[in-house]
Amino acid sequence: MSRLPELGECITLADYDSDPWLLVTEVREESLRAVLCAELPPRHQRRLRETAGDPAGRRELVHALRQTDLQVLAIPRQAIERLDKEQCSCASH
Numbered sequence: 001m002s003r004l005p006e007l008g009e010c011i012t013l014a015d016y017d018s019d020p021w022l023l024v025t026e027v028r029e030e031s032l033r034a035v036l037c038a039e040l041p042p043r044h045q046r047r048l049r050e051t052a053g054d055p056a057g058r059r060e061l062v063h064a065l066r067q068t069d070l071q072v073l074a075i076p077r078q079a080i081e082r083l084d085k086e087q088c089s090c091a092s093h
Contacts, residue, residue: 004032004077008051008058013079022073023048025062030077035070044068 005011005024011034012019022034040048044065051057 004029005080006055008055008062010037010048011080013075022075023062023065025065025072032075032077032080033072034075035065035072039070040065041068 004027007024007027009024011022011024011032013022021037023037023040024032024034026033037045037048044061047057047061047064051061
């Protein structure tokens with residue numbers, strides 16, 4: 001992978017057959033922090049759909065998610081497969 005995903009981008013893990021969708025909440029040089037899209041409350045899932053293609057809106061959503069008690073996952077760079085955020089399953093419903 002040539003670059004790390006951006007804040008607010010949807011990604012999947014390359015090492016898992018189930019391809020869990022994750023929303024990036026923090027970008028570090030060698031890792032990311034992200035939340036599972038499937039665990040987002042309905043209002044945040046709606047906001048995720050509404051902000052598809054809107055980086056500023058996604059950053060606002062990430063800021064709001066940081067105020068919640070959602071479990072945050074630390075993901076090493078080599079486990080990440082970047083995909084187009086429009087393909088994110090929670091952003092396409």
